[in-house]
Amino acid sequence: MCGIVGAIGNIAIAKYLLKGLQRLEYRGYDSAGIALMDKLGDIHVTKVAGKIANLIPLVDQSVEAVSGIGHTRWATHGPANTENAHPHLSASGRFAIVHNGVIDNYKELKERYLSDVEFLSDTDTEVVANLIDRFVSDNKEDELEGLRKALRLLEGSYALGIIDRKHPERLYAAKEKSPLLVGVADEGHIICSDAMAGISVTKAYLLIQDGDLAILTADDVRIENLSGEVVEREMQRFDEEDSDLDKGLYPYYMLKEIEEQPSVLRHITSLYQEGLEDLPQVLKELEKAETIYMVASGTSYHASCLAKRWFEQILNKRVEAHIASEFTYEMPVISQKPFFIFLSQSGETADSRHALVKVKAAGYPSLTITNVKGSTLAREASYSLPLLAGREVAVASTKAYIAQLAVMAYLVYALKGELPDLLKGLKQVEVAMERLLSQKEAIRDVVKENLLDTRNAFYIGRGLDYLTAMENALKLKEISYLQVESFAAGELKHGTIALIEDGTPVIAIVTQAHLAKQTRSNLEEVRARGGRSLTISSSDLALEGDTVVVDAVPMRLRPFLSVVVGQLIAYYTALEKGYNVDQPRNLAKSVTVE
Ligand code: M6R
Numbered sequence: 001m002c003g004i005v006g007a008i009g010n011i012a013i014a015k016y017l018l019k020g021l022q023r024l025e026y027r028g029y030d031s032a033g034i035a036l037m038d039k040l041g042d043i044h045v046t047k048v049a050g051k052i053a054n055l056i057p058l059v060d061q062s063v064e065a066v067s068g069i070g071h072t073r074w075a076t077h078g079p080a081n082t083e084n085a086h087p088h089l090s091a092s093g094r095f096a097i098v099h100n101g102v103i104d105n106y107k108e109l110k111e112r113y114l115s116d117v118e119f120l121s122d123t124d125t126e127v128v129a130n131l132i133d134r135f136v137s138d139n140k141e142d143e144l145e146g147l148r149k150a151l152r153l154l155e156g157s158y159a160l161g162i163i164d165r166k167h168p169e170r171l172y173a174a175k176e177k178s179p180l181l182v183g184v185a186d187e188g189h190i191i192c193s194d195a196m197a198g199i200s201v202t203k204a205y206l207l208i209q210d211g212d213l214a215i216l217t218a219d220d221v222r223i224e225n226l227s228g229e230v231v232e233r234e235m236q237r238f239d240e241e242d243s244d245l246d247k248g249l250y251p252y253y254m255l256k257e258i259e260e261q262p263s264v265l266r267h268i269t270s271l272y273q274e275g276l277e278d279l280p281q282v283l284k285e286l287e288k289a290e291t292i293y294m295v296a297s298g299t300s301y302h303a304s305c306l307a308k309r310w311f312e313q314i315l316n317k318r319v320e321a322h323i324a325s326e327f328t329y330e331m332p333v334i335s336q337k338p339f340f341i342f343l344s345q346s347g348e349t350a351d352s353r354h355a356l357v358k359v360k361a362a363g364y365p366s367l368t369i370t371n372v373k374g375s376t377l378a379r380e381a382s383y384s385l386p387l388l389a390g391r392e393v394a395v396a397s398t399k400a401y402i403a404q405l406a407v408m409a410y411l412v413y414a415l416k417g418e419l420p421d422l423l424k425g426l427k428q429v430e431v432a433m434e435r436l437l438s439q440k441e442a443i444r445d446v447v448k449e450n451l452l453d454t455r456n457a458f459y460i461g462r463g464l465d466y467l468t469a470m471e472n473a474l475k476l477k478e479i480s481y482l483q484v485e486s487f488a489a490g491e492l493k494h495g496t497i498a499l500i501e502d503g504t505p506v507i508a509i510v511t512q513a514h515l516a517k518q519t520r521s522n523l524e525e526v527r528a529r530g531g532r533s534l535t536i537s538s539s540d541l542a543l544e545g546d547t548v549v550v551d552a553v554p555m556r557l558r559p560f561l562s563v564v565v566g567q568l569i570a571y572y573t574a575l576e577k578g579y580n581v582d583q584p585r586n587l588a589k590s591v592t593v594e
Contacts, residue, residue, distance in 0.1 A: 003192075004070065005069065008189055011201060016200070025051065032054070033087055035068060035163060037066055037068060048085065067168065077124050096163050100592065136150070159173075179376055182221055184204045251575075251581075281383060285383070293334070294308060294321045294342075296322075298591075304322075343370075367385065369385045369386075395587050405560060425553060425557045443568040454505055455483060460492060463514075476573060506523065507536065536562050
């Protein structure tokens with residue numbers, strides 16, 4: 001994954017790099033570093049294991065930088081230590097580079113071209129730095145061709161920022177499969193993995209594409225392909241404000257994002273009713289499709305599973321939900337008239353993108369529903385619709401999930417011709433959600449009593465409640481590090497019940513009237529074996545002793561509420577355990593490696 005930044009020109013370089021990296025920390029936070037080029041052509045590298053906060057005090061702010069690059073890492077090759085942190089210098093010290101992506105053939109390249117080089121790290125990136133140095137040095141007549149030659153040899157994915165001691169007036173950026181933008185500022189240029197990193201400097205970005213090499217100076221940008229031909233790229237504005245990204249008085253982004261959910265629902269319903277560019281065409285495509293394939297990862301996959309049920313139950317439409325990383329390599333039999341939907345908060349998930357590439361190659365129509373305008377998946381699908389959740393920063397996805405449910409419900413009810421029913425139902429959900437959030441401290445008490453003294457827990461449910469259980473279990477395990485599994489309540493007795501011991505917490509979700517009795521009897525089976533039973537129920541199905549009772553909104557929309565209970569359970573468990581809620585270990589927000 002990783003995030004990269006770079007800048008050249010009359011910009012406060014070190015300040016931008018550090019602030020930009022903080023904005024990109026959601027992409028990885030194992031280690032961080034920057035390289036500053038001074039006007040004499042000296043490169044000053046500072047890097048450290050851990051977060052940007054560890055890096056900031058070490059950076060020599062007195063360096064008068066003319067350009068610079070920076071990196072925040074999610075380790076793929078070698079442990080998260082200072083040696084493996086980026087930027088990496090070539091052995092001669094001429095080039096410094098930062099890299100997001102994975103070079104699949106780095107070992108072959110190392111053996112074939114760099115057997116005489118002594119490497120200081122375990123990374124594929126250091127190989128790239130030396131490969132560039134070798135090819136540029138061997139092509140003194142046409143150094144740019146040397147650089148292009150090195151890039152042409154790379155297999156895999158990369159977004160690269162490169163500075164060269166011999167050309168302090170230049171900053172190179174190259175992209176293949178990993179996201180990268182070139183920002184145009186008043187007196188200079190920047191590069192970044194995500195516009196969020198650069199918003200304090202510019203809102204105007206050139207959308208460079210796979211196979212591009214950008215040569216940036218203080219007052220010019222030239223973009224070429226790897227054959228050296230100049231290419232034109234579209235300019236896009238990103239209108240986010242710096243203040244949109246602050247967590248204000250909230251201790252963590254996750255809590256802020258959980259609390260924003262009622263307003264996210266309002267925003268979606270009002271903007272979708274006003275009309276969106278691709279919406280009419282998308283509805284036509286959905287109507288004529290014989291089978292809809294939903295492809296996604298993690299939380300977005302869970303939202304796809306729920307949407308599948310709505311399509312089937314409300315429209316009698318055949319839908320398959322697939323995990324992107326599985327779909328890519330073992331495609332199911334595809335029906336005659338398929339339509340593909342890619343749900344992705346970030347729009348950059350490598351597994352989903354890989355699946356989309358295959359779908360496009362097969363000539364099938366596709367739709368990306370994403371929270372990030374201009375993201376790779378949004379650009380590459382036939383159609384795109386926005387999630388409109390506002391920037392989600394916490395690694396654990398909350399409001400984007402709610403937005404995915406809302407957008408999918410909108411499509412289903414619009415096709416059914418019953419939008420007024422949905423809008424009325426979502427109004428009730430909004431009110432109920434506000435009420436639930438105002439009582440969130442009660443959920444903290446539930447957590448303190450039941451989840452702090454255990455190493456594992458289970459979520460169970462049937463029907464839509466099972467699909468919510470899947471999402472709630474992921475949320476809890478992701479940030480509290482408890483071993484949490486979700487099960488279809490009726491399935492527990494077919495094996496997993498063997499794991500229930502004295503005091504094992506089992507949280508049952510009971511919001512579906514036709515399944516409530518069965519789920520409750522499965523919970524009884526757990527209790528009989530010593531399990532600690534907890535229940536999230538709807539008020540019309542509640543029994544005395546239920547742990548959390550949410551308002552009874554229309555049956556099919558109840559997951560909107562039971563998932564918020566799960567989010568709060570996860571949040572308070574991690575908080576009470578003293579973990580960094582927004583940046584759980586081993587994870588990153590945007591998963592751009594396969
Ligand atoms: O950006 P995407 O929606 O494509 O991301 C997919 C998953 O990586 C993501 O949902 C992940 O599971 C979340 N961290 C879960 O909270």
